Amino acid sequence: MIAVSNLSIRFGKRTLFEEVSVKFSPGCRYGLIGANGVGKSTFMKILAGELDSSTGQVSIDSGCRMSFLRQDHYKYDDFKVLDTVFTGNDELWQLHQKRDNLYDQSDNGTISDEDADYLYGDLEAEYGEKGGYTMEGDASKLLSGLGIPAEEHHRKMNEISGGLKLRVLLAQALFGDPDILLLDEPTNHLDMDTIEWLENFLKRHEGTVIVISHDRHFLNSVCTNIADLDYQAMRLFTGNYDDFMIANQIQLDRQQRENDKKEKRADELKTFISRFGANASKAKQATARQKELDRLQIEKFKPSSRVAPYIRFEAKTKIGAKVIHAEKLCKSYDKPLFTDFNIHMNNDEKIAIIGTNGVGKTTLLRTLLGKEQADSGNLEIGQTIELSYFPQDSQEVLDENMKAIDWLGKFAPEEGITETELRSAMGRMLFKGEDSLKPINVLSGGERARLIVASMLLEGGNFIVLDEPTNHLDLEAIESLNYALTLISDPVIFVSHDREFVNSLATRIIELHGDGTYTDYPGNFEEYEAWKNSQKKK
Structure with missing residues (x-):
């Protein structure tokens, strides 16, 4: 099990989430969802130990092995594809290297008697127990399932395409059956057949899975639970993404109805107190109503990031x-x-x-x-x-040297458009305030996509x-x-x-x-x- 208690993360004056306390149970597959920018990837990096939180702590059951999908395409450039996958189980990888090194010494006649006894005794036993004899077959099976042909398995990482590198890193995360599996957008750049393979793999996985994805079918197919990061807090729901959407709406409707009832009762109490508060014969009733009014807790809804x-x-x-x-x-x-x-x-x-x-x-x-x-x-x-065209590579249409609002202005109607109208068009695509003045070269992937959609709407x-x-x-x-x-x-x-x-x-x-x-x-x-x-x- 992995648990977080009183976890907060702040960047300057901005708070992403505050005092989050949740437990992620073995055998459950959690979809971590929330709008762009709410801190999903940040939360995942804190769980993985790659980023410190402002407050709070992460606890992992003793003996649990955690694996995290890395996005560093270049870290393993000098590694062979298979070796990159092996590093996903660090303990086995270190054992594998030690064994190979001692065998090299044995072949060269430079091994000590003590190391030879260890190599042919305890090391071989530990290597077999940890899965060393099946590691190449296991890794090859993962790579093939992710659409990487066998002829690529012994090539170096710097010799394969960027798309294949991402798949190798996914195989690295899946390798060795980790107890806790953290996956940030694992379906990016995967085709339908490979996504289906990954869905089936994760459904067979017996450990804890926490996955960030914007693929609704994937979330519905894989997830047993949803972890919703919103309102600077996290709520857990049982079920897949569609179940969450229904349950969340029911919960919001129920809270709103309760608030409406309380506000109506509060108005009734205020009217009575205002009317009879100074009346001696009604003083006791007015006091009782004032106490009831003080006890009423009308919930103030935080603005949703969604x-x-x-x-x-x-x-x-x-x-x-x-x-x-x-x-x-x-x-x-x-x-x-x-x-x-x-x-x-x-x-x-x-x-x-x-x-x-x-x-x-x-x-x-x-x-x-x-x-x-x-x-x-x-x-x-x-x-x-x-034609209104959305390219796969945003650089095909975006001018990196322009401000977002100036680039969008190129798509204005012939009769022209005011800056206010342009800002309004960008506002409908969630560009707030001075966001419209950002240079295109600093925009996130989501902002670039929404800017292109805004241009299509103007066209x-x-x-x-x-x-x-x-x-x-x-x-x-x-x-x-x-x-x-x-x-x-x-x-x-x-x-x-x-x-x-x-x-x-x-x-x-x-x-x-x-x-x-x-x-x-x-x-x-x-x-x-x-x-x-x-x-x-x-």
């Missing part, structure tokens, strides 16, 4: 019948990404492009928009299209294209974007690994298979999954 941006897409011009018509599009790099790709997109469709990492989803999207040239084939883009395009829009948004922003896209009748095409986002929005699924082939399914994601399963049974 605030959703206001997103509504409104096209300035109506789109025509033709959106995208493509025939026999082909594109290859080291291998075929798509071959003989055909699409006739209607002006009321919402198309999801899915597939494992590296199969070419972004390349296909950019090719269909004319931003990349196909190797061969024909592409026609409707002349009435006015008023009639064709919305999004490439991994949920990567840096918190749950409230994702739900707002998701809902806004369900309201419009204009066409949408998007790439996403967020199963809930795809399932609630897409009316057509295109899956790339990584060998140049693809499936174009005319239905939603649940129907597509059912169809795929039926095909496997044939």
